[in-house]
Each structure stands twice: as C-alpha cells, then as structure tokens.
Amino acid sequence: MPELPEVEGVVRQIRPVSIGKRIVSVDVSDTIRKSKQSGKEAILKRIEADDFQERLTGSQILAVERRSKYIYMTMKNEQEFLLVNHLGMSGAWFFVDSLLAIPEDKFRRHVHVVLTLDDGNLLAFSDIRRFGEMRVLETEADFPPLLLMAPEPFADEALEWFLQQSGSPKFRNKPIKEVIMDGTVISGCGNIYATEALFRMKIHPKRAASRISRKRKIELFQAIAAILLESIDAGGSTISDYRNINGESGSMQNRFGMYGKKVCTICGTETKTVKIASRASVYCPSCQK
DNA sequence: AAATCAGTCCGGTGGC
DNA sequence: TGCCACCGGACTGAT
Numbered sequence: 527m528p529e530l531p532e533v534e535g536v537v538r539q540i541r542p543v544s545i546g547k548r549i550v551s552v553d554v555s556d557t558i559r560k561s562k563q564s565g566k567e568a569i570l571k572r573i574e575a576d577d578f579q580e581r582l583t584g585s586q587i588l589a590v591e592r593r594s595k596y597i598y599m600t601m602k603n604e605q606e607f608l609l610v611n612h613l614g615m616s617g618a619w620f621f622v623d624s625l626l627a628i629p630e631d632k633f634r635r636h637v638h639v640v641l642t643l644d645d646g647n648l649l650a651f652s653d654i655r656r657f658g659e660m661r662v663l664e665t666e667a668d669f670p671p672l673l674l675m676a677p678e679p680f681a682d683e684a685l686e687w688f689l690q691q692s693g694s695p696k697f698r699n700k701p702i703k704e705v706i707m708d709g710t711v712i713s714g715c716g717n718i719y720a721t722e723a724l725f726r727m728k729i730h731p732k733r734a735a736s737r738i739s740r741k742r743k744i745e746l747f748q749a750i751a752a753i754l755l756e757s758i759d760a761g762g763s764t765i766s767d768y769r770n771i772n773g774e775s776g777s778m779q780n781r782f783g784m785y786g787k788k789v790c791t792i793c794g795t796e797t798k799t800v801k802i803a804s805r806a807s808v809y810c811p812s813c814q815k
Numbered sequence: 816a817a818a819t820c821a822g823t824c825c826g827g828t829g830g831c
Numbered sequence: 832t833g834c835c836a837c838c839g840g841a842c843t844g845a846t
Binding site: 818819820821822823824825826827828829830831 | 833834835836837838839840841842843844845846
C-alpha cells in the first residue's frame with residue numbers, strides 16, 4: 527500500500543528520467559478499454575481511453591512532483607496541463623526499455639498504461655487491483671478534493687494546520703487514528719504509518735481526538751513526520767505490492783514495531799485488531815492507552 | 816443540515 | 832481444488 531514515502535520514492539526516480547522528455551505514444555490496456563466501454567471508471571477517471579491517448583501523445587513532461595499520495599506530472603502540449611496519478615493499493619511505475627524487462631510476472635500481467643518516451647524508454651503503469659487513478663486536469667481545481675488536502679507534513683505550516691483541523695468539532699469524538707488518516711488533516715499518512723506512529727507514541731488508536739493534550743498532539747504530529755522521513759530513507763515499505771521504478775522493494779517493513787505484528791515488539795503482549803473507519807487497526811493493549 | 820452509510824474501482828488471499 | 836467472503840484509499844452519491 528503506497529503511502530507518502532513510497533510515492534516520494536517513485537517521484538524521485540521518475541523525475542530524472544522523464545523531465546524534458548516527450549511522450550511519443552500512449553498505450554491503454556484492452557482490459558481498461560473493455561472496462562471503460564462497459565461504463566466503468568477503471569483507472570482512467572472522467573476521460574475515455576482515446577481522449578487520454580490523444581491528450582498525452584506529443585506532450586512534454588515539464589515537472590514531476592508529489593503532493594500527498596498523488597503524483598503530479600506537469601505536461602505541455604499546446605498548453606500546460608496536469609497528469610495526476612494515484613497508486614491506489616497496488617499501482618507501480620516501471621522505467622524499462624521493454625515491457626518484458628518488468629521484473630515480476632504479477633506486475634507484467636497488469637500493465638494498463640504505457641508512456642513511450644522520445645528516448646525510446648517506457649514508463650509503464652501496472653496496477654494489479656486497479657484501484658489506481660489517472661486524471662487529466664487543466665488545473666488542480668478540476669478535481670476539487672486536491673484543493674482540500676492538508677499541507678505537506680514537512681511544510682512549516684503543517685503542524686499548525688494539524689492542530690487546527692484535528693481540534694475542530696467534527697473530529698472531537700473521532701478515534702485519533704481516523705483523524706490522522708484523514709488527508710485533510712495530514713497529508714500522506716495511511717494505515718501503516720498511522721499504526722506505527724500511534725504505537726511509538728503509546729496512544730490507543732481509538733482514543734478520541736479531543737482526549738489528547740495539545741502537547742501530545744504536537745508530539746504525535748512530529749512522530750508521524752519522523753516516521754515518514756525514516757521510511758523515505760529506507761526506500762518505503764514493501765508489504766506485498768510496492769516496488770520502485772526498478773522493481774526493487776523498500777525495507778521500512780523491517781523496522782515496523784506494530785503494523786502486521788502478532789505480538790508487541792516491545793512487551794511481547796499479543797496484539798489486538800480493531801476496525802476503525804473500516805480499516806484494520808492493530809495495537810498493543812498493554813502499551814497503548 | 817449534517818453525518819453516516821453504501822457503492823465504486825478489483826485481484827489476491829485465506830478459510831473451509 | 833473450488834468457492835467465496837473479505838480486504839482496502841479515497842471519493843461520490845444517497846439516505
């Protein structure tokens with residue numbers, strides 16, 4: 527499950543191999559075409575496969591940036607526009623000279639969008655579960671949820687934003703885990719890093735947001751930011767489907783204290799799993815209060 | 816009116 | 832080995 531660190535890793539790799547390049551052709555898989563034809567919105571959101579191809583073909587990649595868990599590619603054809611991509615559950619980009627060079631079968635079998643660059647290389651988007659998204663936008667405002675995202679967690683204003691949002695009445699009685707996984711409160715923190723941060727802070731994931739002191743909330747925010755940075759340095763977390771653009775796994779999963787654990791890595795107590803906002807949340811009933 | 820719930824995009828996985 | 836329920840980011844639309 528790609529979260530901020532995984533997306534950051536991908537962006538850092540895509541950037542140097544794609545900036546200034548022109549897209550000479552675009553391929554969309556038959557699977558996606560059939561899905562679109564039956565009226566579904568598989569991966570290509572609010573755009574038909576042919577229009578997607580047409581729009582991107584011949585365009586130049588001016589910039590590649592991460593915003594929360596989204597990848598923004600600034601494109602230029604006659605005018606500038608955005609190609610916005612979310613990796614969803616299992617999205618992965620591969621930078622290869624041939625689709626056969628994608629290292630694992632399970633990714634090769636689910637390539638849905640291929641951008642052929644003018645240097646002959648391919649940027650191939652594989653998505654096993656097809657929860658990923660591609661949008662062509664004139665500006666961010668064409669997809670309003672982008673405007674509602676919290677600042678980047680490493681930006682100066684992010685802490686103040688977090689305190690403000692998490693203290694708002696609508697979050698008063700919400701479990702803290704649900705609050706820190708809300709992209710309008712903090713950007714880029716999903717189930718994995720929320721779980722890890724709460725474990726480090728010894729906070730029970732169901733604790734109501736209003737029952738955490740300002741001081742502890744500041745520390746929690748700092749713990750989240752620190753874990754995200756730590757994971758970026760570790761090349762992200764590979765649970766099952768995350769790979770970087772060379773097909774390599776990250777190593778942050780080896781440093782988890784709680785996510786996916788049967789027993790607490792600190793006290794050895796059997797962990798518990800509860801559902802919060804329809805996602806499994808694991809915690810140590812002894813350490814986390 | 817606001818909050819909550821279900822639906823949407825799916826293949827992999829684990830239980831029986 | 833076959834079936835099927837379950838899982839999940841994040842939005843969208845309905846109640």
